[in-house]
Amino acid sequence: MADEREREEILVAEYHKKIKDAFEVFDHETNNTVDVREIGTIIRSLGCCPSEGELQDLIAEVEEEEPTGYIRYEKFLPVMTSVLLERRYRPVPEDVLLRAFEVLDSAKRGFMMVSDDVPFLSLPGEPFSQEEMEEMLSAAIDPESNAIHYKDYITMMVIDEH
The missing domain is CATH 1.10.238.10 (EF-hand)
Structure with missing residues (x-):
């Protein structure tokens, strides 16, 4: 005790x-x-x-x-x-984020072009502000290919709790 x-x-x-x-x-x-x-x-x-x-x-x-x-x-x-x-407001687990991106990546390429992704970011729910959208995209987009390699992006976003 x-x-x-x-x-x-x-x-x-x-x-x-x-x-x-x-x-x-x-x-x-x-x-x-x-x-x-x-x-x-x-x-x-x-x-x-x-x-x-x-x-x-x-x-x-x-x-x-x-x-x-x-x-x-x-x-x-x-x-x-x-x-x-109380461990409130925990981030979404990595595997859940990966499954969400995989749903959006119907061709199973492992990446999404910005033009593919942007419409999904404006669906109902908690919308991104323009500033949040620009910040997220600047961190997510590979400047050479103009694609979001989502496995790399998820790894960067996930908080290590250990």
């Missing part, structure tokens, strides 16, 4: 350090606050992938009663610690 409690305390301390380090990157005025628009980036840098709706719920949970546009570290820390301990 004591070993389990000790392990959890160590895990919590590790999470606190990761959260503080991630938060400090965006605490430009070193006053323990960050712009609310940076919270999604911070959360994702900690290996969580909430939907936009889930992100808005998290922001509402850590925001002040009267929103100021800034999030305080003291309010963010316990909420984010809980998220990490």
Whole structure:
């Protein structure tokens, strides 16, 4: 029992350090606050992938009663610690991503041309903003062939949890 409690305390301390380090990157005025628009980036840098709706719920949970546009570290820390301990908003596993790309790659070529892929990115669901689309494509496209070699792209996207 004591070993389990000790392990959890160590895990919590590790999470606190990761959260503080991630938060400090965006605490430009070193006053323990960050712009609310940076919270999604911070959360994702900690290996969580909430939907936009889930992100808005998290922001509402850590925001002040009267929103100021800034999030305080003291309010963010316990909420984010809980998220990490509960392993909420885990990324999609690599095999699921691979199957999704394989469905889109009906010719089973192992790659997709940008012109093949773009229509699927605008289907119903959580749409990409233009900025997200450009960022994703700049990371995914092989500039020589103008193709997305999806197995390589998936390997680059997947978070190693070990």
